[in-house]
Amino acid sequence: MERKLATVLFADLVSSTEFVAGQDPEVTRRRVTTFFDGVSRCIETHGGTVEKFAGDAVMAAFGIPLAHEDDAERAVRAGLGILDLVNELGLQARVGIEAGEVVVDETDSTFATGEAVNVAARLQQAAAPGEILVGDAAFRLTQGYIEVEDAGPLELRGFRNPIAAYRALAALDGQPALPKISAPFVGRESELDLLENTLARTIRDRRPQVFTVYGEPGVGKSRLIREFLAGVEGTTILSGRALPYGEGVTYWPLAEMVKSAAGITDDDPMETAKQKLIECCGDEAIAELLGLASGVMEAVEGERGQPEIAWAAREFADELADVQPLIMVFEDIHWAEEPLLELIDHLAQWVRERALLILCLARPELLDVRPGWGGGRVRSTAIELEPLGRADSEALAGALLEEHQVSEHVRSRLLDKAEGNPLFVEETVRMLLEEGADGDDRIPDSLQAMIGARIDRLPAGAKIVLQRGSVIGRTFWAGAIDHLSPEYDSAELEDMLDDLLLRDFLTREERSTISGESAYRFKHVLIREVAYSGLSKSGRAEYHTRFAEWLRERADKELLEIRAYHLDQACALYAELDGHAPEELARTAAKALEAAGKRALSLESNQSARKLLLRAAELEPTLQRRFLAARAASQLGDLPVVRDEVSVIAEEAAAAGARDLQSRALTALSETVASLDGELGRAAELADEALEVVEADDHEGRFSALDRRARVARWMGRLAEAEEFEQQALEAAQAAGRKDYEARAALQLAGIHIGRMEEKKAEPLIDRALELAEHSGSIVARASAAQSKGTLLRVRGDYEQAEGWLTKALDLYREAASVSEIAWTSRQLGIVAWETGNAARAEKLLRESIRLLAPMRERGTLCESQRYLAQLLLQQGRLDEAETYALAARETVSPEDIVSRATTRVALAQVRAAQGREEEAETLFKEAIEIVGGAEHCRILLDVLPPYAEFLRALDREADARALEARLAERVPTAA
Structure with missing residues (x-):
């Protein structure tokens, strides 16, 4: 079968029964024969084909079997000719015409099916005697050639919505x-x-x-x-093109540039390609990251991401531009x-x-x-x-x-x-x-119609090659065409490709990404699209499948995403035609999509990863695919979806005895419950469950669960518990050989010591993390370490150096496009600005932090930015604004977040005191003290007790204020 853009015409005699009644049969036969002969001649003269006669009606198609760029105009002119003919015979007829995509059977190239056929038939039935009604598509194709008037939207039988119609009046000069x-x-x-x-x-x-x-x-x-x-x-000139599929080919233009600069072909062995890339870059870390982006090296799940690739691309461009x-x-x-x-x-x-x-x-x-x-x-x-x-x-x-x-x-x-x-x-x-x-x-009115007509006029073999090449994409390879066309030998195919070059349908690529293969490119993407549209869906499915087979043999891992795309297209087409894809094809496609999804996930192309992995799970559901898809959703910030998906996965993994997946799903659920719902107790229970089921040799899974458990404990103010879990997480990271995990654990331990005001213990941990981050080449790791260094310096009062480190962290996070960390670091810089007397800059940074965090629903960080801004605005006397942010902070805070429950109450208490509502203010201060009464987080007392003492002095309660200060000195000697 073949799909074509065609124009369909229906014509029917009016009142034919009355015409026959009382007539001599021989006279009737002669006049009807004259009518049909005249109609056929009129249609064929205009390049149309009579499909069938039924009683006193005729159906004709224009563009079948051979397309013309002006088929719609030809159909309307034929319709006008038919009306002239029947007038000469003393008869009347009604005509309906519409254009659109139809399917033609190869065994009977004149028999067409498609919606355009149905619309044309219904328009003919709705037309008045002596009238031609033209559908919307045919009208657009004949604008400027046919004089028409609007016949208004028509309610046609069998169509849910009204159909636009136009009355054809006359042909304009051609x-x-x-x-x-x-x-x-x-x-x-x-x-x-x-x-x-x-x-x-x-x-x-x-x-x-x-x-x-x-x-x-x-x-x-x-x-x-x-x-x-x-x-x-x-x-030096490097070029690359973003592909229209957009699935799993995020960095395709960069890959084309990198491979071109390094002289890599897609069928180079992995080691050869890697060596070429290292020689080109002169730096193994840069080469590794660019190798991941270009598919030259194997992706390792979670190893590298978008920020690191951006950094590597910058270094790559910097090196080339230096020459x-x-x-x-x-x-x-x-x-x-x-x-x-x-x-x-x-x-x-x-x-x-x-x-x-x-x-x-x-x-x-x-x-x-x-x-x-x-x-x-x-x-x-x-x-x-x-x-x-x-x-x-x-x-x-x-x-x-x-x-x-x-x-x-x-x-x-x-x-x-x-x-x-x-x-x-x-x-x-x-x-x-x-x-x-x-x-x-005629000169074509539509580029699609024009290109379709050119394609139809090609020799049969050249047309076949063009259409099969269109399945592959804008660029294709001679070897792939050979694989898709077993009915031709290589010499015949080469002649056909040369013919297409001479006719300017194709151009030859100077460089092929697969060595030993001649590459060809459609001169324009629209030529490729029109050629593809001419293939039947069953034909498309077959050729997508066969091209994927060829890719597997020639460049499977290097062009993994492309192979997955073609297998997926084949499955979708078969499902549309038959209700489902063949089982073996679906299984093969699912595996390829999963592999492509993992690669996209490792590159932080999370939208692509999500789509690829969901599709893989749709074709052949597995817990692994569903979990990876949920991970991608987590990176995209779609926390409600993640919570729903991983909770089900955890249950099903437990039932299936898949302990590795169960552990990871429980850890992910713990993170979601903490961030989205603020249920820290439940989050701790889930992390504990993950630790119970994690396999002894699954060091990465164990690290994730321990790190999550430590973070929850720290959030709840249980620093000793957090330290114990994070120390175990550090050991798991070392056992796994993951330096990025080791750096994360070291920074978490440093944060715990800072909370206890043990800066001397925190400093070597941060320095170790800085060293690990520098060696890893990870932008995010370097940013996190710089952020921690800046925070340590801030609490020590070294604001100048603190600002330098925090600014460095902010720049790195911006390179990494890490929104939550940009917001957190902006808040830290805002605090530095406030404490050094730059209130305007502090306000700007705090507002930016809130703006970034608000859509993410990350409660712990958002409420702290809100309360700091409330306190800053209060200091400036902007009481109404301060109240707004203080109330927002108290609304945002998690009920189990010890630190922020106290700090947000203090901020609101200060606002209430400024409003003269001393009783409410003191109640809030007392609530804050009760919350942190026995907390291990000593530093939090500096945010609670001094503001309360200041409030008491304002009420001339000096003795109470001194008692609070003595309590503070007892708990935090350095504050005395």
Whole structure:
């Protein structure tokens, strides 16, 4: 079967029963035969095919078996001809016409099925005698060619919603059709000058520049950049394209650049590729991270993520740009996932003192998802390529046509329809040159119809190759086509590919990502899309499956995400056709999707990971896949979903005896219950359950459960308990050989000592974590250690150094795009600013912290930022605002959070005191003291007792104030 864009016509005689009544049978037969012969002739003259006669009705299709770019116009003209014919016979007819996708059986290429057939039939029934009703799709395809009037939405039998309809009145003056080519570069001189000036400024200033070119498909974005790059010398040029599938190929453009720079092909053995990458980068840590992003190295779950890859990409670009100016071209970034857009931002912001020009090509749709793209950045330029002006379009068409003779009318219609889109001009001229300007063919009104007509006119073999190549993607390989086409030998396929090159359907890629394979590329993505749309869904499913088989043999691990995509597409198509995918195919697809999902998870491409893993679990459910999908959701901050999913997984894992998964699910549930619900007691119980079931040799699972248990205990103010669990977590991290886990444990232990005011014990732990983080190359680890160092210095009163370390941590977290940690560090910097007398900066930082945390529903951190802001505003005399934030903090705090239950009460007590509500204030102060009465967290007393003493002195209760200070000195000697 084949799918085609076609236009369907139904015509029916009006009152045929009355016409036959009382007539001589021979006369009736002769007149009816004359009618049918005339209708057939009219349809065939306009390039249509009569599908069937039924009684006194006729059905015809235009675009079957051979498509024309103006099939809809031909159908309406045929309909008008039919009305003229029946008028001459003294009869009347009604006609309905609609265009759309239909399916044609290969054994009977004239029999079409599809919604367009049903709409055309119903329009014919709704038409008045002597009337032609045209559906919406056919109307859009014939605008400017047929005079119509609105017939209003019609209620048609069998359709739930009204159908738009138009009454065809007459054909407008037409034109002949046109003869072949390579388009010159015209009409973009100012844009080219701007690019050249931007590059010159980049080289002169040695500062990165981002240059974004927006434009609709076919408007000439890629051609502009090609022309610009052709004139560039002494510069390294790397390019990569974001893929339209967008699943599991987050860093594809970066991968293309890295592989190109390192000379890596996709079928290089892993060790060979790794060695090439190390030699290119000159640094094993950078090579490892770029290897993960490009699929050159195996992904290790949880090992590296988006921040580290961004850092490695920056170092990679920095090294190349140090040698000579570097141009990085990111094409089609409207298809890019968020991590890639963040990476581009990261490069622009963090590469320093280098001549780096980042070129981004995008459709305007990018601004739908990134309205501020390029905004707020000093060294950023964006232009939108508008359609060519009339003069430039004429110059382009004239150059393409060269000595071919076409009438001025044809040339004018061509330019009118192209509307300045260079690809439209080029493809339309090519069609005309191929078909000849003899008047049989019209200039296409739709690019899809035009390309579909060109494809239909290919030799059968070339068309098959084009369609099968379209299954693979924008770029495909000759070897893959060979695998998909066993009915042809290699020599025949090579001839067909050469034919497609000559006809400008394809271009040859200068470099193939799979060694030993010739690579071809569709000249425009729309050509690929139209070719793909012509395949039946069963054919698509078959070729997706077979291409995945070929990938498994040629470049399985390197192109894992692509293979998973094709297997998934095959399953989806079979499910649509048959209700389910073949069992073995579904199993194979699920395994590939799981592997791709794990890789995406390790790279912190969490949206992709979530989609891939959910799909894997849908095709073949397993606890492992469901848990990994829940982990991805956790990283995305979808805590209610995570809680629901991991609670079920924990139960099912227990029933199945899967202790490793049960332990991990319980740990994840503990984290969710603590963060989302604030139920710290329940969170502790869940972490304890995880420890009970974790396998003895599962050191990573044991670390996660112990670390979670320690964090809950610390949150509850039980520092001795937290220290015991975290010490065990440290041992588990060392047993697992995970330096990142070891650093986390060391920092948690340091935090416990700071809470006890044991700074001397905290300092060596933080220094050890700094050392581990530096060796690991992890941005997040370095940021966490710097943050802890800054916090330690702040509590010691060394504000200058504290600000330096905290600023370093904030910069690193921003590189990592770690929102919760950006918020936490902003709060710490706000406290430093407040304590050094810079209230305006303190307020700005605290408000930023709250803004970031509010959507995340992370109660512990948010309530502290709210209460600090309340106290700052109170100090400035802004009482109403202070009350708002103090109440918000008390509402946010978890009922089992010892520290924040006390601090938020103190903040509200201070507000109530300022409002003259002393009785309420003292009640709140006493509640705070009761909460922290026997707490191990000594430092919290500094936030509770001094404010209460100050309150008592304001009431002339000096003795009570001294008693509080004595109590503080007893518990915290350093405060005396």
